[in-house]
Amino acid sequence: MNKYYPHLGSSLRVGNVLLKNRIVNAPMAHPEMGPNGELTAENIGFYGLRAKGGAAVITVSEGIVHMATGRSHTKHLALDNPMERPSLAECAREIHYHNALASIELSHGGKYAGARAHGVDPSTVTRYGPINEVMADGRVVTEMPEELIYEIADSFAYAAKMCKDAGFDMVLLHAAHGWLLSQFMSPGTNKRTDKWGGESRENRMRFPLLVIEKVREAVGPGFPIEYRMSGAEYVEDGYDIEECIEICKILDGKVDIIYISAGVHENRDSFVITHPSMFLPHGSNVHLAAAVKKHMKHTPVGCVGGINDPAHAEEIIASGQADLVCMARQLLVDPDFPKKALSGRTDEITKCCRCFNCFSTFLGNRVTSCALNPVISRELDHRYSFCPTTPKKVVIVGGGPGGMQAALTAKDRGHEVILIEKNDRLGGQLLCEQYVPFKKDLYDYAVQQAKRVEAAGIDVRLNITATAELIESLKPDALILAVGAKQIIPPIEGIDNPKVKMLDALHHEVPELGQKVVILGGGLVGSETAVYLDGLGKDVTVVEMKDDFAAEANEMHKIALDHQFRDNNVTLHLSTTAVKITDEGLVCRNADGEFTVEADSILIAAGMRADWDTVEELRYAAPWYWSVGDCVKAGKVVDATSQGYYIALDI
Ligand SMILES: Cc1cc2nc3c(=O)[nH]c(=O)nc-3n(C[C@H](O)[C@H](O)[C@H](O)COP(=O)(O)OP(=O)(O)OC[C@H]3O[C@@H](n4cnc5c(N)ncnc54)[C@H](O)[C@@H]3O)c2cc1C
Numbered sequence: 001m002n003k004y005y006p007h008l009g010s011s012l013r014v015g016n017v018l019l020k021n022r023i024v025n026a027p028m029a030h031p032e033m034g035p036n037g038e039l040t041a042e043n044i045g046f047y048g049l050r051a052k053g054g055a056a057v058i059t060v061s062e063g064i065v066h067m068a069t070g071r072s073h074t075k076h077l078a079l080d081n082p083m084e085r086p087s088l089a090e091c092a093r094e095i096h097y098h099n100a101l102a103s104i105e106l107s108h109g110g111k112y113a114g115a116r117a118h119g120v121d122p123s124t125v126t127r128y129g130p131i132n133e134v135m136a137d138g139r140v141v142t143e144m145p146e147e148l149i150y151e152i153a154d155s156f157a158y159a160a161k162m163c164k165d166a167g168f169d170m171v172l173l174h175a176a177h178g179w180l181l182s183q184f185m186s187p188g189t190n191k192r193t194d195k196w197g198g199e200s201r202e203n204r205m206r207f208p209l210l211v212i213e214k215v216r217e218a219v220g221p222g223f224p225i226e227y228r229m230s231g232a233e234y235v236e237d238g239y240d241i242e243e244c245i246e247i248c249k250i251l252d253g254k255v256d257i258i259y260i261s262a263g264v265h266e267n268r269d270s271f272v273i274t275h276p277s278m279f280l281p282h283g284s285n286v287h288l289a290a291a292v293k294k295h296m297k298h299t300p301v302g303c304v305g306g307i308n309d310p311a312h313a314e315e316i317i318a319s320g321q322a323d324l325v326c327m328a329r330q331l332l333v334d335p336d337f338p339k340k341a342l343s344g345r346t347d348e349i350t351k352c353c354r355c356f357n358c359f360s361t362f363l364g365n366r367v368t369s370c371a372l373n374p375v376i377s378r379e380l381d382h383r384y385s386f387c388p389t390t391p392k393k394v395v396i397v398g399g400g401p402g403g404m405q406a407a408l409t410a411k412d413r414g415h416e417v418i419l420i421e422k423n424d425r426l427g428g429q430l431l432c433e434q435y436v437p438f439k440k441d442l443y444d445y446a447v448q449q450a451k452r453v454e455a456a457g458i459d460v461r462l463n464i465t466a467t468a469e470l471i472e473s474l475k476p477d478a479l480i481l482a483v484g485a486k487q488i489i490p491p492i493e494g495i496d497n498p499k500v501k502m503l504d505a506l507h508h509e510v511p512e513l514g515q516k517v518v519i520l521g522g523g524l525v526g527s528e529t530a531v532y533l534d535g536l537g538k539d540v541t542v543v544e545m546k547d548d549f550a551a552e553a554n555e556m557h558k559i560a561l562d563h564q565f566r567d568n569n570v571t572l573h574l575s576t577t578a579v580k581i582t583d584e585g586l587v588c589r590n591a592d593g594e595f596t597v598e599a600d601s602i603l604i605a606a607g608m609r610a611d612w613d614t615v616e617e618l619r620y621a622a623p624w625y626w627s628v629g630d631c632v633k634a635g636k637v638v639d640a641t642s643q644g645y646y647i648a649l650d651i
């Protein structure tokens with residue numbers, strides 16, 4: 001029995017495989033693939049790192065079984081192409097080398113085929129779904145003819161067999177998130193009038209069951225077939241948990257694991273339920289899996305969504321809510337989560353803060369990156385990066401996320417590191433997040449990095465403002481400047497009024513702000529602060545020059561913030577300029593003229609500016625210098641941590 005997390009650490013027999021623990025790496029569509037849609041060495045490295053971290057099952061994501069009709073994104077693992085087999089075999093081998101089981105997700109986009117394909121003229125894609133329809137955006141969907149239903153079922157079987165032959169241990173049928181199989185299962189989307197759909201659940205399940213039957217024939221007995229579906233679709237006309245339970249009763253015993261996710265991919269609102277945002281509780285979809293599990297007689301059930309804590313995962317299994325816990329983003333942030341948790345090193349786990357950097361870079365630039373883990377999507381570089389180096393004396397100025405990461409990596413490489421921080425503790429701007437509930441994971445990350453710095457034996461000098469003289473006196477070989485950014489203070493009349501507060505007001509458990517708070521600046525920081533202060537019961541007004549709030553937030557986080565603003569009491573004045581501050585409040589101007597928003601406190605959140613002055617002042621104090629993070633360009637944690645990491649490798 002695992003002595004730390006006995007349930008999470010216990011094995012599970014599924015078909016002809018043995019899962020070594022209850023942690024499954026949920027599928028995450030990988031970054032760009034090779035020219036023919038094969039897995040590249042980088043893609044394989046991506047999975048290898050996760051396998052090394054100790055999860056029982058590593059799921060390769062979203063292989064498309066029928067490329068002519070089924071691709072959803074730009075490039076895909078083309079599972080109807082026998083030429084994919086070598087890269088599949090290489091990937092399965094890499095996962096096995098690290099003692100994990102290799103699974104692969106088999107998918108088809110159905111009526112959303114091509115929806116997210118960049119550089120593809122939508123009019124050239126024929127989309128097939130359960131019924132003829134014209135989607136809200138004008139895309140035409142053709143009812144899938146019966147011959148195509150059989151052809152696609154066969155293509156699932158072909159793909160499954162090819163993956164098995166390439167060395168995979170199990171296959172995952174993707175029937176979640178509104179793609180083809182779920183379009184047939186759902187009464188909201190499957191309004192066919194023939195035997196493949198309509199009111200009758202039996203008819204709606206005919207296609208998914210045909211797929212299962214064909215796949216079983218192809219892979220033979222014992223080879224685990226997993227099935228992923230949404231516990232509730234959370235869209236108009238979508239099915240709810242009651243319908244999901246009835247569907248799962250039909251699937252019970254026919255598949256080897258059922259994973260219960262939530263939502264529909266192509267629906268903005270439900271997307272941030274599928275991938276629970278930082279505003280939702282951890283494990284917010286577990287109740288769906290728990291509801292299904294109560295009715296299952298044969299098939300184990302897995303849950304997913306915002307789980308980042310081993311004690312929580314243990315409790316889910318121990319209390320019988322699910323048999324398996326799946327994690328996607330958490331295993332990006334810290335692939336070693338399973339190994340650390342199950343060997344009693346829980347304190348060393350870096351937790352996902354659900355900032356959505358990963359998904360947004362994937363949707364936008366089609367690369368995957370992680371705000372807190374600089375290695376992600378550079379796994380191969382990482383493997384070779386710690387090559388021998390001549391130890392040097394490195395001075396780092398600034399103990400924010402950039403400086404701390406640089407210090408840790410430089411120390412790991414054997415350098416002598418001195419970290420100078422003018423504050424009385426490490427953490428930089430992230431210390432503002434200490435009392436913000438939905439930012440707790442991000443704040444905890446800063447605290448944890450500080451502990452790592454201490455444990456690494458780095459020479460940390462707090463309460464010291466670095467000067468050129470001080471740095472010169474230390475005689476460093478290399479200097480890293482991570483001095484961050486300064487708050488922009490808008491040059492408006494009355495800015496020195498005592499009502500005016502800077503962001504350091506947030507450093508206090510009870511922020512030093514009156515009841516009526518006006519936030520000057522509705523960027524990401526201003527908007528999140530508004531949500532936080534509204535939650536504390538303050539009367540909050542945001543004044544923003546642009547015509548949108550949090551305009552620089554990433555796509556997914558913006559959706560989550562939209563939800564917050566829809567449900568809270570914050571007053572938003574967009575396209576509005578601050579004119580002056582008086583004893584009454586903030587005088588503003590917009591298209592309707594001038595008006596005053598009464599305020600007890602005016603919190604300035606007008607943005608940050610890179611501290612180039614300090615960089616300029618300090619940079620000549622060593623033979624060579626680098627700057628990282630916000631002092632290069634005011635940005636996000638991802639810039640600070642990744643630059644800190646890679647600069648330290650450059651020394
Ligand atoms: C309220 C708030 C919320 C935010 N939320 C998010 C978020 O959700 N996600 C996200 O990605 N980013 C967020 N950010 C931005 C993020 O915090 C920054 O991008 C990040 O902290 C930059 O890290 P850094 O190490 O470059 O600089 P900083 O964090 O600014 O650290 C610089 C450090 O240098 C020290 N320093 C400066 N000059 C000297 C000197 N001469 N001698 C010694 N020490 C010195 C400072 O005291 C400071 O500790 C937020 C910022 C704020 C203010």
Ligand SMILES: Cc1cc2nc3c(=O)[nH]c(=O)nc-3n(C[C@H](O)[C@H](O)[C@H](O)COP(=O)(O)O)c2cc1C
Nearest residue numbers: 026027028029061062275305306327328329358359
């Ligand atoms: C970058 C990214 C890509 C994803 N791609 C897929 C995918 O291809 N197939 C799939 O079924 N789910 C995909 N998901 C959803 C995850 O498997 C998981 O259900 C979701 O992220 C919630 O779990 P988490 O909170 O542990 O991240 C993806 C998630 C992320 C963050």
